[in-house]
Amino acid sequence: MTRYVALGSSMAAGPGIAPRVSDSPRAAGRSARNYAHLVATARGYDLVDVTYSGATTAHILTDSQRGAPPQIDALDGSEALVTITIGGNDVGYVPLLFAAGLPRAARAIPLLGGRLRGLLNPAERYLALDAVGAALVEVGRTVRQRSPRATVLFVDYLTLLPTAGVAARPLSDRDVSLGRHVAGELERLTAEAAATTGCGVVRAGAASREHHAWSSDPWTTRFGWPVPRRPAPLHPNAAGMRAVADLVLDELSNFSTHC
Template identity: 85%
Template sequence: MTRYVALGSSMAAGPGIQPRVAGSPRPAGRSARNYAHLVAAALGLDLVDVTYSGATTAHVLTDTQRGAAPQVDALDGSESLVTVTIGGNDVGYVPMLFAAGLPRPVRRIPLLGSKIRSLVNPAERYVALEEVGAALVEVGRTLRQRAPRATVLFVDYLTLLPPAGPASPLSDHDATLGRHLALELERLTAQAAATTGCGLVRAGAASRDHHGWSPDPWTTRFGWPVPRRPAPLHPNAAGMRAVADLVVAAASG
């Protein structure tokens, strides 16, 4: 068996890392050099990449996204490898960081301001965290059922923020919330992997010294999107290579 199906959100898709997968939906932000493509090349696997920027656990399991079928529909039971990076959009992790990086007067703009205030509200983020754990477990169970002969790997999120200290333009309060979301997502992903008999690739732990503010970043900092450049607060090419190496090691072990 050589079939490899890659599932997940933008952290797996790699928006802005050139080149884009030919023929893929532009909103998916699917890079031909995301970790799935690098893993497939390294292991000689036939890749089916259905990663899609903005995806939630519901898009993996049951919901369509911009006309794309639920991602699990790509599984046919013949897979040797399945990877999934998901959960951040359920809790508003990167959206929260984007909102926090905007000038504070923006929070007073009608409608937009209320959305931003909601994203940076710790109480609302904590409620979302309480809900995502069960969703991640359901992802693991479903992948094990739909791909019973495959190695199924949860791949958690690369570290975006410095472990401590400033992360301009974020305030200390907002950076602290962002770090909490990241660490809880790691914990819940690990818990889901253990509960469902899936493997775990600890990209977050491996990238502690490679956050976006470090001398050797694997992710990008806050900023405005620039065409043909890695998306802000997302993996860069070096980060995708690093995650690919971790996945290859896990799949080969």
């Protein structure tokens, strides 16, 4: 069978979308209906899914995560397809939005308040964005070296936030503006890393502009508290994972047509 390895964070893992992959670590939040599983089923691929909630680029390249080896170790050179969704945790994208949704009084709580204020500080987010571009390039370059015969696709994040002028309560307009900037820069840097390293890019963010979390047909969930057996807040829902899978399948079809 054709081997397919899926790398990435919770945006690829699909925490809370039932059913969970039965033999996976609970902390990974790995859904049997995430986009990788849907693509593998549609194509008849042999999937190795090592996506893990909370993963950063370092967890792909070098660092263990809760006892799991770096995700790059799943590559043995035989794979025909590798997908990568990563970078948001490096820049605190979803944590920023969670911090924005908490009551403002929480920002005055010792220790916690400092963390929240840091997440909502534009200067700190800009510094993190400055660093993640090089990290994404290193991910793409390393995957290409490990899997020289594979089609390698960066899959960027689904759009979470509405366009300017549309409220995203309980998040303030100021915090939403910062989150929107971080999301836009992640998209740009992901596309640049793909181009620099000879990888493809699946533009899930652009495809989901009208399906943000506050829309009438959302592909992601809104801010809120986690509920057991429900998709995680500010993450893809089942419809979003299906949409991303379709985008990946379209990209694979286009790639085959032009090869």
